Amino acid sequence: MKPILAFPSFSLFLVLSCLGVFAEEPFSFNKTPGKLPKTVVPHHYELSLKPKIESSSFTGSEVIEVEVLESVSEIVLNAHNLTIATAHSRSADGGGIPTTPVPTSAHWKDLAISLDVTNQCVNLRSSTAFAPGRHLIRLDFSGKISQSPVGMFLIKYKSPSGPKEMIATQFEATDARQVFPCFDEPAFRASFSLTVEVPLGVTPVSNMPVSQSVVSTETSKKVSFLKTPSMPTYLLVLVVGELDHIEGRVGGIETRVWFTEGKRNKALYALKNSERLLTYFQKYFDVPFPLPKLDHIALPGGFGGAMEHWGAITYNESTVLFDPAQNSQDTKERSFAIMAHEMAHQWFGNLVTMAWWDNLWLNEGFASWMGTKATDNLNPSWNHWLRVDTGKIGLMALDAQKSTHPIQRPVKSESQIGDSFDGITYQKGMFFIRMLEDYLGEEKFQQGLRQYMKRHAFGNTTTADLWAEMAEASQQDVARFAAGWTEQPGLPVILASTTQVGREKSVVLRQERFTLLDPNAQPLKWKVPVTIATPGSKGSLARTLLEETPVSLKLGAGNQPIKLNAGSRGYYRTAYDAPMFKQLSCSWHKFSPSDQVNFLSDAFAMVETERLSASEYLDLIPAMGKGTSLPVWEQGLAGLGLIDSLLEGNVMQRGYRSRVIALLQSVVAEIGFQSRAGDSPQLGLLRARLMGLLGGLGSQAIIDEARKRFTFYVKDPSSLTGALRPTLLRIVGQYASKEDYAELLRLARAATLEEESGMLLSAIASASNPDLANQTLSLSLAGEFSPVQSTRLVSAVSNTGRHASLAWDFMKQHHRQLMELLGGPFMNAYAGSTVAGFSDTAHATEYVEFIKANYPPDALAKAEEAADRIRYKAHLKQLISSSVESWISSSNAD
Numbered sequence: 001m002k003p004i005l006a007f008p009s010f011s012l013f014l015v016l017s018c019l020g021v022f023a024e025e026p027f028s029f030n031k032t033p034g035k036l037p038k039t040v041v042p043h044h045y046e047l048s049l050k051p052k053i054e055s056s057s058f059t060g061s062e063v064i065e066v067e068v069l070e071s072v073s074e075i076v077l078n079a080h081n082l083t084i085a086t087a088h089s090r091s092a093d094g095g096g097i098p099t100t101p102v103p104t105s106a107h108w109k110d111l112a113i114s115l116d117v118t119n120q121c122v123n124l125r126s127s128t129a130f131a132p133g134r135h136l137i138r139l140d141f142s143g144k145i146s147q148s149p150v151g152m153f154l155i156k157y158k159s160p161s162g163p164k165e166m167i168a169t170q171f172e173a174t175d176a177r178q179v180f181p182c183f184d185e186p187a188f189r190a191s192f193s194l195t196v197e198v199p200l201g202v203t204p205v206s207n208m209p210v211s212q213s214v215v216s217t218e219t220s221k222k223v224s225f226l227k228t229p230s231m232p233t234y235l236l237v238l239v240v241g242e243l244d245h246i247e248g249r250v251g252g253i254e255t256r257v258w259f260t261e262g263k264r265n266k267a268l269y270a271l272k273n274s275e276r277l278l279t280y281f282q283k284y285f286d287v288p289f290p291l292p293k294l295d296h297i298a299l300p301g302g303f304g305g306a307m308e309h310w311g312a313i314t315y316n317e318s319t320v321l322f323d324p325a326q327n328s329q330d331t332k333e334r335s336f337a338i339m340a341h342e343m344a345h346q347w348f349g350n351l352v353t354m355a356w357w358d359n360l361w362l363n364e365g366f367a368s369w370m371g372t373k374a375t376d377n378l379n380p381s382w383n384h385w386l387r388v389d390t391g392k393i394g395l396m397a398l399d400a401q402k403s404t405h406p407i408q409r410p411v412k413s414e415s416q417i418g419d420s421f422d423g424i425t426y427q428k429g430m431f432f433i434r435m436l437e438d439y440l441g442e443e444k445f446q447q448g449l450r451q452y453m454k455r456h457a458f459g460n461t462t463t464a465d466l467w468a469e470m471a472e473a474s475q476q477d478v479a480r481f482a483a484g485w486t487e488q489p490g491l492p493v494i495l496a497s498t499t500q501v502g503r504e505k506s507v508v509l510r511q512e513r514f515t516l517l518d519p520n521a522q523p524l525k526w527k528v529p530v531t532i533a534t535p536g537s538k539g540s541l542a543r544t545l546l547e548e549t550p551v552s553l554k555l556g557a558g559n560q561p562i563k564l565n566a567g568s569r570g571y572y573r574t575a576y577d578a579p580m581f582k583q584l585s586c587s588w589h590k591f592s593p594s595d596q597v598n599f600l601s602d603a604f605a606m607v608e609t610e611r612l613s614a615s616e617y618l619d620l621i622p623a624m625g626k627g628t629s630l631p632v633w634e635q636g637l638a639g640l641g642l643i644d645s646l647l648e649g650n651v652m653q654r655g656y657r658s659r660v661i662a663l664l665q666s667v668v669a670e671i672g673f674q675s676r677a678g679d680s681p682q683l684g685l686l687r688a689r690l691m692g693l694l695g696g697l698g699s700q701a702i703i704d705e706a707r708k709r710f711t712f713y714v715k716d717p718s719s720l721t722g723a724l725r726p727t728l729l730r731i732v733g734q735y736a737s738k739e740d741y742a743e744l745l746r747l748a749r750a751a752t753l754e755e756e757s758g759m760l761l762s763a764i765a766s767a768s769n770p771d772l773a774n775q776t777l778s779l780s781l782a783g784e785f786s787p788v789q790s791t792r793l794v795s796a797v798s799n800t801g802r803h804a805s806l807a808w809d810f811m812k813q814h815h816r817q818l819m820e821l822l823g824g825p826f827m828n829a830y831a832g833s834t835v836a837g838f839s840d841t842a843h844a845t846e847y848v849e850f851i852k853a854n855y856p857p858d859a860l861a862k863a864e865e866a867a868d869r870i871r872y873k874a875h876l877k878q879l880i881s882s883s884v885e886s887w888i889s890s891s892n893a894d
């Protein structure tokens with residue numbers, strides 16, 4: 001899954017954005033955590049569903065073939081928000097489910113139905129015990145079609161031929177139980193044969209190809225799909241709507257992209273990507289794609305990200321459709337990367353599934369790494385790894401605070417499962433795997449992964465199973481190396497200093513835990529593969545495994561600047577001593593772009609930990625020019641934007657903005673406001689990034705340009721395209737008059753594409769005028785936009801920092817309605833996003849108290865994380881204040 005909780009980050013103001021470890025055991029079904037008894041396991045579901053949009057409900061029936069492993073008096077399944085009308089059972093020894101439709105012979109025994117609402121279970125009791133062996137359980141049930149993207153849900157959308165409705169399902173992590181009674185835990189794998197009854201004229205799509213479609217009444221048809229391979233319940237999917245598609249083929253596998261009316265041209269890119277990625281992954285894993293077809297379904301709303309359903313991936317259309325004439329290079333790259341992530345899951349997660357949600361990182365960390373690797377490999381000019389690397393400032397700051405958690409952590413409740421879909425699981429998991437691959441070597445790592453896929457295909461695993469294969473391939477104790485990284489919270493900082501004896505230079509390295517605002521943090525150690533780079537060096541000059549004791553590395557004669565973490569492959573911070581930093585500060589721009597990004601990021605972390613002043617950090621920026629690579633600029637501009645956001649409401653902000661504008665305007669002038677023939681896509685993005693930052697900071701020339709282009713855009717939308725389109729619209733939104741705002745809102749209401757309405761809503765949410773901010777907040781409950789877009793408005797208003805209090809007051813008043821509208825597993829994370837604009841400790845405390853008073857104890861962990869983000873900004877604000885002031889006044893002396 002790829003949840004996207006905030007607006008696409010067009011703005012740089014949105015930048016967050018020893019070893020007391022346990023030895024995990026290989027997968028054992030009986031020892032896997034979970035609520036369901038391990039005495040009964042499902043083998044196959046024969047499932048029929050009949051959605052009824054007009055009454056927002058559905059009916060269903062199923063026969064589950066189960067195996068009773070030891071005699072039991074009751075069978076326990078998951079069910080939530082379902083009405084179960086009847087339940088029957090009979091022995092299936094000597095044969096499985098005999099026919100379709102569901103048989104109703106006299107051999108069926110009545111079962112007593114008892115709902116356990118607290119545990120989201122149903123207990124089925126028989127007058128006699130269920131004997132060991134195969135049994136069939138037959139159930140008739142009904143439920144509600146949700147308005148939020150949970151279980152089976154409704155999507156209302158605008159099409160060129162008028163308003164439309166369709167339905168889709170979203171089961172991960174624990175919502176299959178809202179559509180049919182089932183064994184809704186990932187270790188209970190089974191096959192599924194799905195039949196749906198739908199109106200004539202709509203198309204149902206599911207995991208497998210259609211096996212049969214018959215007209216059942218004058219207005220409806222019954223469509224059956226081929227039996228799936230064995231898989232967990234959360235991967236089952238059904239989409240029903242007025243869908244069109246295009247198709248391609250890779251070897252024997254059919255691949256299609258599905259979309260709603262008028263979007264054919266925007267789907268071509270995704271089809272080509274699917275073909276390229278299928279070829280890539282089949283070769284990389286050396287395991288053929290396990291199903292006969294792979295669909296990509298662009299949903300016009302509904303949910304905010306993408307979901308890796310086996311054989312039928314669903315996307316919010318804004319994350320997958322791409323219009324080369326309109327969309328930016330950002331959209332192109334994001335669409336590819338999200339497809340790569342979801343397709344990596346087809347092997348990682350679907351073919352081999354984590355046993356329980358405490359190993360969610362096995363799905364998400366690996367899909368994030370594999371998706372990034374594939375995107376980078378197939379599109380080398382994008383520098384994709386480098387661009388992803390620029391997210392480390394926010395991630396590592398989060399991992400350095402008290403509320404962080406290990407990559408692997410126990411999860412018990414449904415709410416804790418939802419909380420696990422976070423930056424630690426995805427991004428830290430990804431960066432750790434990248435470091436491990438670098439440490440073991442690319443070939444051995446791949447060999448280990450291939451063995452893992454083959455050995456555990458159609459099965460479940462724990463992290464220990466993966467390390468066993470890696471150890472065999474690399475002949476190294478991978479479990480021991482990895483334990484500190486996946487089972488401990490936090491990360492290390494490597495303290496580096498140099499010594500010179502005669503002509504011989506050495507670098508001395510020692511590690512400590514990198515913490516922020518957590519003075520009592522447990523002092524932990526890691527096995528850190530440290531590498532060394534010099535200007536112009538390819539790869540690493542030297543490498544060592546730093547453990548508990550300090551290490552001294554001899555570097556020979558010479559006075560070259562020394563930088564740690566060559567190529568930024570390691571997940572750790574580096575703090576240089578004063579002489580090393582001084583030398584690097586004059587020469588950092590001579591290193592490779594990945595080392596430049598890493599150096600800027602580490603320099604910012606040295607500010608966070610008071611090892612460097614903000615003015616010393618800001619003095620690094622002038623070394624960047626037009627020729628500097630895009631990710632390096634993005635890293636530099638992110639730091640400038642973050643500092644600006646911390647000065648919100650401070651009299652110094654005006655002086656800071658003037659100096660930043662003065663510093664960068666010559667670069668913007670050189671690049672120009674308009675795209676020129678022969679510009680690379682990266683230069684186009686750099687133009688948008690610079691104009692976005694400077695426009696946000698108040699550059700009148702850029703605000704005027706944005707307004708001028710907006711006037712043309714209203715008359716002719718094709719006059720503003722690519723990366724400048726969201727950037728300039730956002731600047732117009734920020735400085736909007738009531739008339740501008742009304743115009744932006746009118747365009748958002750008229751948009752028939754999620755990407756377009758999202759971009760325009762993002763623009764109106766950035767309005768500086770408080771009356772307009774209040775209007776945006778009210779819009780979140782007006783029901784005009786999809787639940788995901790509507791609820792995001794509150795986070796987006798908070799994120800500006802200018803109206804954090806307005807957003808919070810609105811949230812306090814309407815939190816129940818907003819949470820109900822959002823639904824799904826990300827409610828705790830969402831609540832935190834509505835206070836993201838604060839940077840004072842009082843609000844951090846108030847927020848936690850509010851959650852304590854209004855939500856169950858499970859919500860507290862995520863609330864503490866949101867509070868830690870606020871405290872982090874409060875801490876930085878106080879740290880940088882006097883130093884930024886001296887940086888501003890130093891410009892007067894320039």
Ligand SMILES: [Zn+2]
Pocket residue numbers: 001002308341342345363364367
């Ligand atoms: Zn995922």
